[in-house]
Amino acid sequence: MTLGLINANPVVHVKKERVARPADDPHHADDVVDPLEIYDILSISEFSKIGDIRDPEHPYSLEQLSVLSEESITVDEKLGRILITFTPTIQHCSMATVIGLCLREKLKDCFPAHFKVDIKVAPGSHADEESVNKQLNDKERVAAALENPNLRQLVDECLYSSEL
């Protein structure tokens, strides 16, 4: 990327301690998808081999930048729908669409094919909220973007970078 940093001094938050789920938790059947599980997939952890999804501009995880939180993920198990609402680090973040692409890519192989994933920026968190949301959920544009070598590389770097 030849672009300068758009948000050179982001606020970095301490990573939350994960609460381990009791193995015998009766409310957590294996075949149930819950927000915490998705959150874990998207944002943890130091122990994960593949590392966090990075904000493309910063070597911090999306969790550290408060781009994602547990509350930003809702699951409708019955309808098979997942809604992810993320908060770009600044109002004019041009990387919002790349973050959205990363989230979608990372979730792609984690759930049964019939799950519908909608990705949006948090209300009021982006100057072009409507247009970002439209773009993030146009699957033809998403497909085309992921076939674009430059964008593909950027997404892969975000998804698979290993250094902290």
Next chain:
Amino acid sequence: MSLAEKNFDLRELHKLEGHTDRVWCVSWKPGTGVGGVPAVLASCSGDKTVRIWEQNLATGSFECKAVLDETHTRTVRSCAWSPSGKMLATASFDATTALWEQDGDDYQCISTIEGHENEVKSVAWNASSTLLATCGRDKTVWLWEIMPGNECECLGVLTGHTQDVKMVQFHPNLDVIFSCSYDNSIKVWTDDHDDDWMCVQTLDETNNGHTSTVWALSFNATGDKMVTCSDDLTLKIWRAPGLERMQCGDGYAPWRHICTLSGYHDRTIFSVNWSRRDGIIASGAADDAIRLFAADGDEDEDKDKEEEEEGEDVLYDGPKYHLLLKKDKAHDMDVNCVQWQLPEVFHPSFPEKMLLASASDDGTIKIWELTSEAGLGEPTQ
């Protein structure tokens, strides 16, 4: 007996497996599937290939006869047979459009058309198979003439859309181009007799149009009505009352919104196709379902009334449309394309079965038969 009184069902006949990525589009080959000629279908996919499927007359099942895999280097987004049945056009995210011709059991790429800056999203033929229209991410529609030797000459680059153009179609019997876009509008383009093509009408929110991306459009048999589908979760029916005048070269007949079908879909509608035989509208959507719609009562009963319609302010009191059936879980994932098998004008013997093909993100194509307890009756002309 009206369509409403029949008890319809959409029965899955065949599942065509072979593509290794989502299937974006299917196209029935004209002149096949009737008079003892086996039905032929083309499909295209995110796996960068085009597949040609042919029905085995003995078993009824569809077999993959050819995989066209050495021309496009990215997703093949759209495929369309020429109405003559002689050529197949395919549009790809690799910025090219390819023309194919059958050569024995094989298909040869006879021409590659370049011009778009990037992804080509749709390709369409005019009725006489002499013109080709393409559209894409560069917000333009290109018009091409097929010259002797299969060279393609660009007749015009149509600009006006402010975002990527999702689909382009020719009117079924006039050389008028229709395009729909991520900019939420549908544009109508005609030739001013000096070979200059221009936008003569824009259907958008200001004239009861869609409020989000318009993904597809389709015409009824006579071409005086058009249906469009959108990310705004509605289907809209449009009508051009003065089409006969236009066919005589007398000015332009504007399209008017006559009906919005809302409340039926709850995710993006990617595809809509109007049956030329029975007037049944099929839709394919991101909720994995296929829905069928039909007009209440007789579609033509308002013809006389509409002739009197002169002023812009007169509300058209035409037929309303209703849901005939909803096929839930038609596919495991999004339905990207639905396509009725065409009744072929050159073959007066209509196929006995009314077939619908659907293509999905699940990588499969399905062939459906529309059945009804009361029988489908005589086809309409």
